[in-house]
Amino acid sequence: MVRWQHYKLSRPVVMSFSSLGLSPAILQAVAERGYVTPTPVQIAAIPAILRGGDVLAAAQTGSGKTAAFALPLLQLLQDSPGEKPRRLRVLVLVPTRELAQQTAEAIRLLAQAAPQSLKIAALFGGVSINPQMMDLRGGADIVVATPGRLLDLIEHNAVSIAAVSSLVLDEADRLLDMGFSDEIGRILALLPKQRQNLFFSATFPSAVHALAARMLHEPARIAVPALAQNQPDIEQRAIAVDAGRRTQLLRHLLKQNNWGRVLVFVATKYAAEHIADKLHRAGIKAAAFHGEFSQGARDEVLADFKASKLQVLVATDVAARGIDIAQLPVVLNYDLPRSAVDYTHRIGRTGRAGKSGIAISFVSAETEAHFRLIEKRHQLKCEREQIAGFEPVVSAAPANDLNAESSSDGGIKGKRKSKKDKLREAAALGKTD
Template sequence: MPFSSLGLLPVLQRAVEELGFVQPTPVQAAAIGPMLAGRDLLVQARTGSGKTAAFALPLLQQWLNGAPQAPKPVRGLVLVPTRELALQVGQVLRDVSSRMPGLAKIAVVFGGVSINPQMMGLRGGADIVVATPGRLLDLVRNNALKLGQVETLVLDEADRLLDLGFNEELSEVLALLPAQRQTVFCSATFPPAVKALAAQLLVEPQEVRIAELVAALPDIEQRAITVDAERRTSLLKHLVLASPDDRALVFVATKYATELVADKLGRVGIRAGYFHGEMSQGARTATLDAFKAGELQVLVATDMAARGLHIDALPVVVNYDLPRAAEDHIHRIGRTGRAGGKGLAISFITTDSEAHFRLIEKRQGQRVPREVVAGFEPTAVQAAVADESAGADDNASTTPAGAGTGLDPNGGVKGKRPSKKDKLRAAAADAASDRAARKPR
């Protein structure tokens, strides 16, 4: 199906051709027509599927069809959860707009930087605004823009907007918008909170569900390596040093861990940087630019990097810590294998994270065989978990996996671990036995 069959104006068709878009992706083919027709949309598609262009092109056509006004009223509003996603969406809109007559004014605004340049940039209005909710409200309170003429609202990564606690800000923004408008929800996952908000705001929406999961695509290989928690950093060093030409995006659970792991990698000569939400915008941008340019081999990041980042030809993603939400696994590994390229996603599986990874496997509908790396074999307990998870060999003993280790063959832990007092008593008993053995007879 060519772009010419979707109802786009000739000027937009030429723009996408100049940008190298040969044919629409599935989500673009399904969403552009209904959005051009003014329908509310509920769009579920994986990261990297092209959903940004699916709403960007109709927004620009809406601008082309509108009558020029001064100052420019905001007709299109895109709300996003992070600065990086705001910049990415704004870049797509500007790339297309730059190939059209009468350049549309695209404003990209977010927190973490001075508000004054953004206020100055909004003098004379804007045609389309891409914003994080908090900064958008700041600008409204400072009379830098008004939202009374918004014709289309897009919530991009709607689940993440709610995960990051934007509920109150969203309510304030929605109260400022016209009741009669088009609303578009875009996200890779739709947990109950998002479904409830969609039911409240969307009017007879057209549902576009591209249910293909990143994890199921043949161009992303997944590996699950069992390892003791305290040896993950050593294993990471080993894997990175074994592939010195490959860049790797490594996900950890906390801000502190990003800095700690990056520092340990740096001590063995690995060019590593860290990325988290408490960094200044300038530092975040500089770090990402260095990683994209290949000046850094490894970027250690929190889930702040799981969405909205496009890094060309990123070969490897590593889950040093598993994501708290099983759905975020899709977003994380979606940083690799983009635009038809091949990618590798590696997850470190510890004793404590085995059950959670099974849930991730269930959600993604794909089993990932457990493996060990020579020299980094886990303890006997963890090895038993890995053996049980991978399945015993047909010719092996029929003793249930985990027998004699305190592990239930079905994955649970039987009984209770020895308490500190139990360990002290056992140590005292061993010492007494040693003393008795040394006594002369």
């Protein structure tokens, strides 16, 4: 039975990084990155990780989770002598290519001030495996990887995880939700039994708790409540509109508000391309972004969006995690997310790093019940706005059961488990049918 040590931060704590047990070299890296005071999750996690114990940390998007595990792990690597060839000692598993790149780059920047040179490799699919095999020649100290590509490279004898001392599951809920349960199980079987396990995520559904209960040994459980002083400054709005007039309304809002950049979420690849094309033909600089793009195409589109060469990025949920776009003013849910959890990650793309942001959801008669469920799950209440000239004609039917599954596009997964959900939870528990 897992015994939890609770670190529940219910009020802001003013501390310095120097009080957390970090070495002078790591403190120099912190200062060079411009970090002033640690966030609540960093205050709780850094000492716990330095002690070598397991950690289960839940904190909202943008709370500083990457530095919370990267800083102490870099120090632990510095405290142990390196070897030639390098042996992989820290493995970070992430759900998406973008998060792999972002996390690896963040760790590289923090490692620059370290007295001992460390090699950090990012491994992900969607690109040729050969350059990553070349990069792994001579080994690596830290690998940030998506599960599938890591297993491919293990099978090619390009990397070994037999000496890993610390395993991090970043965005653990998304790893399981995206169907990586089997891959994670295969990876766990190849890792040393004696290791440090760190789970970091914004949400912890039952499948993640089940996996944590099986893997973690007397972990420090860190829960950072969504207090007003910890919450990002995001204005959440809901606009009632008929489904067939959403694109017209989007164009109207873009013109009326003169937003510099807007991230628009849709349910499918087809919708992303169709809406981006309509906006482009209307003279709006827009592009689609989805999982079937090559890595080169994804990098190019994101670079253009970050540089404000594009005003609108129309994306599927592949963009909900792992993309950090500085000063993104608006996120718009053209289609509602399938799950209430994904709503959190979508709107978390704005209001980052102390900036304010706006999150807008289009709500039609068909999706009114879905949005009510989102409100219920997040204890949220958004007044339904109506925009002059776009008032809905179709009325929403009464929602008799907010927990029912929906088959409409952008529908929300309710409490009733689907067959896929049950299989994922069984995989997380190590069971077979």
